[in-house]
Amino acid sequence: MLSKLRILLLLPVAALLACGSSSSLSGGSYPFSTGDYVLNVTPVAGGVATSFTGALLATGAQVTGNLQYNNPNSSCNGQGVAVVGSINTTSGILTLTSAAFSGSTATITIQLPMTFYSNGVTSASGTAVIAGGSCSLASTTLTAVTVPTFDELWTGAITSGPSTGTVSLSVNAPFTTTTSNATVLNASANGAFYATGSLTLNGSNCSATTSLGNLTGLVSGYGLTLNAYDSSSNLVATITANSSTTPANVSINLISGKLGCPTGSYAGTITD
Numbered sequence: 001m002l003s004k005l006r007i008l009l010l011l012p013v014a015a016l017l018a019c020g021s022s023s024s025l026s027g028g029s030y031p032f033s034t035g036d037y038v039l040n041v042t043p044v045a046g047g048v049a050t051s052f053t054g055a056l057l058a059t060g061a062q063v064t065g066n067l068q069y070n071n072p073n074s075s076c077n078g079q080g081v082a083v084v085g086s087i088n089t090t091s092g093i094l095t096l097t098s099a100a101f102s103g104s105t106a107t108i109t110i111q112l113p114m115t116f117y118s119n120g121v122t123s124a125s126g127t128a129v130i131a132g133g134s135c136s137l138a139s140t141t142l143t144a145v146t147v148p149t150f151d152e153l154w155t156g157a158i159t160s161g162p163s164t165g166t167v168s169l170s171v172n173a174p175f176t177t178t179t180s181n182a183t184v185l186n187a188s189a190n191g192a193f194y195a196t197g198s199l200t201l202n203g204s205n206c207s208a209t210t211s212l213g214n215l216t217g218l219v220s221g222y223g224l225t226l227n228a229y230d231s232s233s234n235l236v237a238t239i240t241a242n243s244s245t246t247p248a249n250v251s252i253n254l255i256s257g258k259l260g261c262p263t264g265s266y267a268g269t270i271t272d
Contacts, residue, residue: 030092030112034058034175034185036147036193038221039067039108041128042140048073050137052081052106052128053221054191056096057176057184061087063094068190068220069101069135076102076135080189087112094126103133110144122146148243149173150195150224152272156247161266163203167250169239169270171197171226173219192218197226199239201252201261208260212237230256247271 039052054067067081083106085096092113098106107129114122124144130137154169173195177186187193195217201210217226222244228237236256242249247269254263 029089030087030094032058032063032087032094032110032112032114033146036149036175036187036191036219036221037065037067038145038147039128039142041137041142044138044140050074052108054081055175055185055187055193056083059183061089063087063096065096065185066187066189066191067098068192069106071135074135076104076133078190079135080191081106082189083108100133102135104130104135105132106130106135106137108142110142114144114146121148147222149175150219150241150243154241154248154250154270154272156250156268156270158201158203158252158266158268160268161252162254162262162264163205163266165201165203165206165261167202167252167266167268167270168200169197169241169250170199171195171219171224173224188218192220195219195224195226197239199226199228199237199252201266203261203266206261210254210260212239212259215239241270 034057037054037056041050051070052067054065056063056065064084067083069076069079069081071077079101081101082099083096087094094110094112096108110124110126114124116122126142127139128142129139150171151173156167158165158167173193174186176183197215199212212228215226215228222242224241226239227235230236238253240251250268250270252266254261257263
């Protein structure tokens with residue numbers, strides 16, 4: 001999990017978390033990695049937990065990306081926000097400015113360099129403000145934190161459900177993809193990284209090994225969701241995982257009765 005990192009921007013009002021594979025650092029004397037970010041804003045008076053989560057692409061001192069605004073008490077909740085900015089190579093401040101969303105504009109700063117810790121996490125302080133429109137937020141502080149990626153082979157144990165046993169989950173969720181002209185984010189307009197994968201489940205009550213290939217889904221923060229479909233595009237299984245703890249938690253919901261293991265919800269833990 002710690003071999004590849006994803007950067008998380010915490011604006012102290014709520015927690016933002018994200019994931020992906022690590023990339024080379026950009027920004028010269030103030031390096032900054034392409035990754036999945038979370039912005040948690042410090043609550044202002046009377047405020048509720050507010051955050052941005054999403055993907056940022058660093059090219060030299062230039063940074064672009066897609067974030068999602070998260071505020072359950074706001075009509076702006078869940079909106080995708082495009083951001084663009086740069087690193088001041090003298091002061092080390094990364095400034096990101098959003099495109100307008102619901103008449104509002106967000107400005108985020110992060111003071112580089114990031115502080116690296118032995119567990120593979122990095123963090124940095126900063127500020128955030130949303131001006132105008134229906135999403136406005138008074139200026140407040142933030143913290144930037146890296147989050148380990150899901151882009152790994154995960155193995156572990158299923159400890160509850162219709163059967164106990166072992167599980168293997170392979171996930172491919174890179175931060176970027178290369179087109180004929182450039183390297184671009186492998187992410188949606190809301191900053192969630194596209195993911196594919198495969199799963200193998202063996203259990204004491206299974207008539208055969210459950211093998212699911214061609215899984216598709218998204219990674220957002222510490223969360224992973226992958227779905228499996230049959231040849232008629234019917235949903236046959238859903239896999240979710242959360243890597244905010246070590247080992248990571250995994251849940252498997254088998255919908256089809258033709259997968260080897262009994263239908264129902266399984267739960268366990270996995271490590272990379």
